[in-house]
Amino acid sequence: MTTTTTDTAPAAKSSKPAYTPTPAVKINDPLKASVNKFNFYYGNGFHALQDISMPIAEYKVTALIGPSGCGKSTLLRSFNRMHDLYAKNKYVGDITLMPENINLVGPELDPIEIRMRVSMVFQKPNPFPKSIFENVAFGLRVRGESNASYVNERVETALRGAALWDEVKDKLDHSGMALSGGQQQRLCIARALATDPEILLFDEPTAALDPISTAKVEELVIELKKTVTIIIVTHNMQQGARIADYTAFMYLGKLIEFDETNKIFTTPSNPMTEQYLTGRFG
């Protein structure tokens, strides 16, 4: 398995344009993390991410966009080491977490430590078949938190933070699975918030939701960035434009362009980005 990659395209299919990545720009905001020459290989040898380098600004929303199979979810899942769950996956390069400057994907770092600092919300709402309260409290329970009043307080704060408190405060003992899809997704957000993460990862959080629930989740993301750094994968470019401060466009495992959202959506410097955004491929 090789880690050397080239910037030239593999034999391009007729309908797909050849691509030349644009180097990542420097940003002025303080950084929460930075991805440096990051490569990822799946257990079957597939080289899913190739030399990704990009900054993650603190208390901002960074969106990852691109066509299916471009590696955006793979990159997102690297941030809390989800790939460690499956054997033989391999990280090369580094994702540096500020301010300690530790390498998130370094083999010497315990993935559990990373996951306690970086939470994730998945594409399909996946509440536990437990009560609403226990769903939110789970992150605290695994940390060994047994002080009941503290747990109660954290659960309420998290549910308020996820704009779900008013809807569920009278039925905290009901099953989380009995909620509607949109409520379930906000419950999952509350669950991720309860442990006070530094980075919150969203993997297409609205893909399975109706437009109204989607709007609620989007408002929530904008609200949440005051307190937590957010990285979001989205298929919906309008959504990216609405909520993201920075946007990274990826294609076939490579980062094509990274810039401020305004700039990407109005004057992309890479012709491929423009073609994707105008719907000519993807």
Added chain:
Amino acid sequence: MADTPQQLRKSTDAKIASLRTLIAKRKRFDVMFNVLGFGLIVLSLSVLGALGAKLIYDGGGRLLETFEITPWGLAPGNRDVVGDFEKAPAQGKLPAGYQVTPKMMTLKTVYGTIDPTPLIGQRVAVKGDITKDGAISVDAMRAIPDSAPGEEISGEPTVIGKIKRVRPDPKDRNLVHADFYPEPIRVIMPEKNDYAADDLVGERVAVDPGRRGRKAEIGVIEAKSVTPLKVENFLSGMLSTNPQESGMFPALVGTLLVCIVTALLTIPMGVAAGIYLEEYAPKNWFTNLIEINIANLAGVPSIIWGLLGLGLFVISMGLGESVMTAGLTLGLLVLPIIIIATREAIRAIPNTIREASIGLGATKWQTVRYHVLPYSTGGILTGAIIAMSRAVGETAPLVLVGAAISINFTPFNDPNIATQTTLNPLSWLNSQFTVMPMMTYHWVGQPEHEFHRLAAAGSIVLVAFTLAMNAVAIYLRYRLRRNIKW
């Protein structure tokens, strides 16, 4: 060549016709499967129904019958009066005392000598030998007025009652049977009796009238002894060489104990193995090999496990022919089933749940402990209980490890280890035992028909036992999966 519209139409019609033939041809299989499937369902239900009906016809009655265990020393034919012992108020010149009400009896007379037919509905006094099955072989019989004064008679107990029905003996034309409903008989208690009269009230007793020729009045017995009779039914009775008195209590207890030992040994081990293989073990050729072998082990004939149990537990480990050996042997038999059931149940949990838990910083064990195990409990328990009901029905391996066929004690009061019982609460593990399928097997092999009724009754209990276990499994699965939707 240009087609005319008619030709076109014709060719379309032909095409449609051929399509329809084709469809009809293909649909034949659907029709065939519908008919075959329905037929097979009807067939299997009728076979099941016939099996159930035969079992209930053969053994249902035996299951409900009760029998009286005659105390040792009371030989048949000694003219005991058997009935319910009660307190009696003072009556006429008799002071308050005790009485016995016999159950319905059959009078037997030789046709022509004494004809009970004219006495139907009248109050009669009957003198005769009371045989073991509760019938009276009539010596003399006469009508007496309702307010019969005390009359001195000599000899055997004379019972007063009413004749309700007279019928010829089905086998012997010279005999007549009459249904006889006796009235209470006053009992004059002996001076010395093994049981205090007050303790006997409410019990069924045998009253021994004592010496022949003693003077007594009609409807009064001067008892030599009054002894309680223990009433047993099939479920609470001990094993016996007399099929009339035999029950399956030791087998029932033995089955329960063996089942408990098996469950305690295998469920924790099987579930742990399933969790390890599914959640912890790496997926490689070696674990694949183990997986295939576990599936194979689940299919090994049970007699092989019996051989292993005999060699390993009975002989090498010296555990003997005991409850422990049986539990271990059946444990080996069902362990693969439990492992497979556990793995299936765990595999049904979507990976998104594991990712959610791991993503919140949980360790693997926390994920297993708080999510994987609770959500798969329904499936695991179902598998475990079904494995147990398989163990309950096994006979072959237990024949090999030495299940007894005629013991009249349960493992809790095994006379061979009785001295240890008080010291060691687990001494029953070393006891000899028998189990329900073993007894059924034994009874079926006996020549007397009455034993075959026992076997059928035993089968009903065994089937009911396993059905009950499966019902519990279904209920548990329903309860535990109510809030889980995937």
